[in-house]
Amino acid sequence: MPTRFPKAVLFDLDGTLLDSAPDMLAAVNAMRAARGRPDMALADLRPHVSKGARAMVGAAFDDVDAQQRDGWIPEFLALYQRELGRHGAPFAGVEAMLAALEAQGCVWGIVTNKPEYLAVQLIPLLGWQHRCAVLIGGDTLAARKPDPLPLLVAAQRIDVAPEDCVYVGDDERDIIAARAAGMPSVVALWGYRLAEDDPLAWNGDVLIEDAGELCAAAAWPATP
Known part of the structure; x- marks a missing residue:
């Protein structure tokens, strides 16, 4: 079991750190x-x-x-921008987990497929703008998850080797991206999944039911 927290942790946003479904529902x-x-x-x-x-x-x-329907995507994004941060909130245990990481000197950031402009507007509403060390959106770079590029660039920007980072996400493409980037991964089982999704088949390093479990070093996958 690990006896220390990772040097750095990168998180998916929607469904991992943030229960944003109520905001999305208002837009829909x-x-x-x-x-x-x-x-x-x-x-x-x-x-x-x-x-x-x-x-x-x-x-x-x-x-x-x-x-x-695809022609309605801009309408959805505009409505979602209006509802941003009004109804959703961090998942239970997330704030305690982030505080535990920070107390141990662990750097954390966000790599999301959400458009960057929306993520940039959302982070201050959560009070994370001075805590989140790096933020990569779905259109920040030439590729998005499941491509590993966003994770690799995020690690580079915080000056931490990919193998010293852990990526946490609730979707299979999060785990695919982490594996391709050479990062240990945590499957956030508290997030959003379709009925046919099988997180065991994603082959993440650790599966966690509740974000609060990650307040303990032993819950994290080992890093070098």
């Missing part, structure tokens, strides 16, 4: 209301949040042609 339901449709239930949207805007709009309008 504004779109549905504009089209004379009843509200969608939070439970029906939550599993799709980590899959991105296209997946969420697809879940909200599954009877609409995919090409037409």
Whole structure:
């Protein structure tokens, strides 16, 4: 078992650090209301949040042609920007986990597929703007997860070798990206998953049920 925290930890954002589904739901339901449709239930949207805007709009309008739905993505993003940080909150245990990392001198940052402009606006609403050492969005670089490039660039920007970083995420592409970057990984089981997702099959290094478990050094995968 590890007896120390990692030198650095990089996190996915939506579904890992932040329960942003309520903000996403407000945006989706504004779109549905504009089209004379009843509200969608939070439970029906939550599993799709980590899959991105296209997946969420697809879940909200599954009877609409995919090409037409894709044309509604800018509308969804504009509505989501309006609702940013108004309804969601960090998952239980996240603030305690971040405090535990900081107390041990561990640097942490965020690598998300959320558009950078939205992530940049959101972080101050959570009070993390002076704590988060690096922030990479889905359009910051030429590639996004599951490509390892965003993780490798984040590690470079905080001057930590990839093998000394741990990546934490709730989606299979997070774990694929971590493996390709040479980073140990944590599967955040508290996040968003579709019914058919099998996190055991992702082959992450550690699977964790609750973010608060990561307040203990022994819960983290070993790093050199």
